[in-house]
Amino acid sequence: MSRYWTQRLGFALLGLITLAVVVPILLVIGVIVVEGMGALSWEFLTAMPFDGMKQGGIFPALVGTLLLTLGTALVAIPIGVGGTVYLAEYARDTWVTRSIRLAIVNLAGIPSIVYGLFGLGMFVLFLKMGTSILAGALTLSIMTLPVIISTAEEALRAVPTEFRTVSASLGGSRWQGIRYIILPQALPGIITGVILGLLRAAGETAPILFTVAAFFLPRLPQSPFDQTMALPYHLYVISTQVPGMPFKVQYGTALVLLGLVLSMNVVATVIRSYFRRRRQW
């Protein structure tokens, strides 16, 4: 009988280890929510910072992050979806296709700070965009591509082959099949991929350090060629670069950033599980 006790003990141990992985996640979220709630107010979200950022709100950083995310979406969605359609519907299994897959794996693995260097070298200096929302959004969109492509490709591949053959048998061209059958069927998966990519872009600091982020700029950007504050960089600045910053403001900023990113995460998860359950095939 003793080996069944070994099994029981073993499973209990595995459960404990899993708890050791999961509990700290709850702890991080819990601490930031509890400590940050006190700072949250309408004014905190919509006021300009002043008095060395110790007072006022985080309005320009919040708007900056939203603008950057929007810009990233504008660039990354067409490239990502186009690239996905190629991989899932056109590419045959050749060495070229394998190179594309390898490139995607590597884009996913390049450190975020290296994206920052690249953005600085190419967009800011070589293409003379300066530190601007444009340069930052372009840098972030290349970084989000692998996330979008790998999630969206799964969605396209999940559409049964019969859908394609039926479309072709009705006289539809390949593109018509993609446009009217496959993309609509795969849309929830594509949206999930896009949101997952964008939430990464919204939370990243390193790629925007030298391409767009402003230390302190208490006004809203006027054009894509302006610098802007951004939430993740703002959190970094107020927690490491400004002495005597009140804890409340730091935790409040962390909470807003965490809330923004986690709510995008929840939306992506809900879309995915809702459509997975509703799927007829």
Added chain:
Amino acid sequence: MFARRRTRSAQANWTEFLIEALIRVLGFSTIGFVLLIFLFLLREGVPILRDVELSNLFGVRWYPTFHLFGTLPLLLGSVLVTVTAILMALPLGVATAVFVREVAPDWARELLKPMIEVLAGIPSVVLGFFGMHVIAPFIREALGAPTGLTVITGALILAYMALPTIISVAEDALDAVPKSFRDAGLAMGATQWQTIWRVVVPAARSGIATAVMLGMGRAIGETMAVMMVTGNAARMPFGLDALLRPARTMTATIAAEMGEVAQGSVHYHALFGIGIVLFLLTFLINLVAASTIFKKQRRGGLR
């Protein structure tokens, strides 16, 4: 009427041709981006070889203001933090993957998987912030490190940042082990516990190795959290207490110093040079990880 329809379809063919051409270009764009990234790193980083002699670059002192560009302490700092993180993350990750895939009841799995995804979504600057305010003081009091901003603090946070990758890839690997393997183990009279560790996990070992490689790639490239909690002292991490002292990684060096250097200066090129090293390191790690993925696909899922 007939003629009109023909012209319309000819036009449709033409736009379709354009769209398909565009899709092909977009398909190849990812290769272009990788090449562009490497090209610009080389363009800005290679001049360091002209400005600074090799013995200096491989020295043990990184003091750019005194024209000392020894990258060894940064490289070793990155390696030490990453290896420590992976040593923590590997047992945690594999045990969690086994628990989620093999042991946990369905309701627990439905609860655990989204939570691990949440961890993957937390921005690194938020984890760094948490590390500074909660973990560093704890390390300071528990282990007696002067500031609490040490290698072990950074490694702990990095371990949790690598966990979602390790868990999900390892879980896929366990998932790919055929059910017949498990049935055979149980039919031989082994307990579920014995079957897991002597049949299922060994059968999934190449996938688990991939998981560890990918986790390592994530850890070595992580920037913000590491910069905020490892203390950033560019010194050689030797000695028994190296884990309890601050260290500085390659990523943190770039992030901390690039903002203050003059464009085109020696220091500027040196930071891009570190970028090249990071790019090549992660490229290599991902190449190895990907080759096991591709091999598995060619074998058609059979092991």
